[in-house]
Amino acid sequence: MKDGPVIASVAALIGDPARANILTALMGGRALTASELAEVAGVTLQTTSGHLAKLADAALVAVEKQGRHRYYRLHSGDVAEVLEKLMGLAQRSGAVRVRTGPRDEAMREARLCYDHLAGEQGVALLSRLFETDLLSPGETPCLTDKGRNAFSGIGIDLDALERKRRPLCLHCLDWSERRHHLAGGLGAAILERSIALGWIKRGEGRTLIVTSSGRSAFRNAFA
Amino acid sequence: MKDGPVIASVAALIGDPARANILTALMGGRALTASELAEVAGVTLQTTSGHLAKLADAALVAVEKQGRHRYYRLHSGDVAEVLEKLMGLAQRSGAVRVRTGPRDEAMREARLCYDHLAGEQGVALLSRLFETDLLSPGETPCLTDKGRNAFSGIGIDLDALERKRRPLCLHCLDWSERRHHLAGGLGAAILERSIALGWIKRGEGRTLIVTSSGRSAFRNAFA
């Protein structure tokens, strides 16, 4: 008995845009931190924390503590399957309601993803880095010799970055573009230098603005 | 892009308790009218109408007009599959939030289902009618000779009922009990006579109260 309400509670959980973004981000299979999830969800960390608590409560996600990080992942393959099926339904239904998350509008172009560049510009930059052989593609992106020179050339201290525990290169699924952009220590460093060099400026909230000098720098692979 | 929000809109649709009840009721495969669905959902016809419009809009249910009735059914097997999977998840999660629908509390025991008795009492009555051979089980319940006598004995005009277009005996899935109770013309007639004979009284809203004389009458199969 009460099957109706029971499925309702689970569906309602998935039915919130922020939580749906969190869940779809986790469909990649990798465990992500609360901060990263806050980014893809487009809401603040506090809000995300609340959502994650609910999702964990309902056993849709699982948590793993590792030092001061908390890694969240989907609780099991079952959850992923349901999400897949829901996507299928949504596709067929041509659902369009799209109650866009807060700040969503301006963030599509360029935004801060945790501590690196995301949005159209972020995706474009990564693909450009591959094209120009500054990075080589693979499981995770990998720095090439040509890349070492280029990044050092704009003032990034690669040696210092490599001494840190944080992985140098990671890719991160861009939720508005559904393609990867560059994360990891290098992603963060590029953003930091780009701001210092006037290539990127901070906008409202998490939005970023790529200046015209920034656009040409990215296009020419920092040359 | 925007996959997150898209799945969110579908999930949110399923995530409302009233709509979830509607959808689970339709999982039986039979097409039901708006009034019947209003009953299982535990909300008024107006509210149900709104819900059905949204569900139809998202292609989760399909409508068929037949005279002045509108028969609603699940749009396709896909939808049923998703619902199944969600039920599975809900089960594992031990979801308990159960934001019960309005009036839900008092309706579990006995309530009006469209125009017949539902709830624990309704389910118990049908099973008693089978046990005492007033009805024989099957695709739909079927009236026996013994049943004709018994029902005529309490003042039900079976001939008149059979002249009507409405099917005499139908079963109807009880949403609180997840078992069948008796619907159709006979189900309605039994309720009508039960009220006339003081076996059942109307309570608040759609709730019904089975009196002690009613309980013994049902237990003894109207003898």
Add this chain to the structure above:
DNA sequence: TTCATAGTTCGATGATAACCGAACCATCCG
């Protein structure tokens, strides 16, 4: 120890949407 980063909890606010009463359309029956 102090500072910084990661995350949670709490309280207040605001917006969405479910809900119902009432009035309105549509179909069938006599």
Add this chain to the structure above:
DNA sequence: CGGATGGTTCGGTTATCATCGAACTATGAA
């Protein structure tokens, strides 16, 4: 033509819940 039944639309009310600021806890680094 009425009258009755099945459904939908509209408006106003209410409750829920997502959201964020601020304060707090916890882990790690210097």
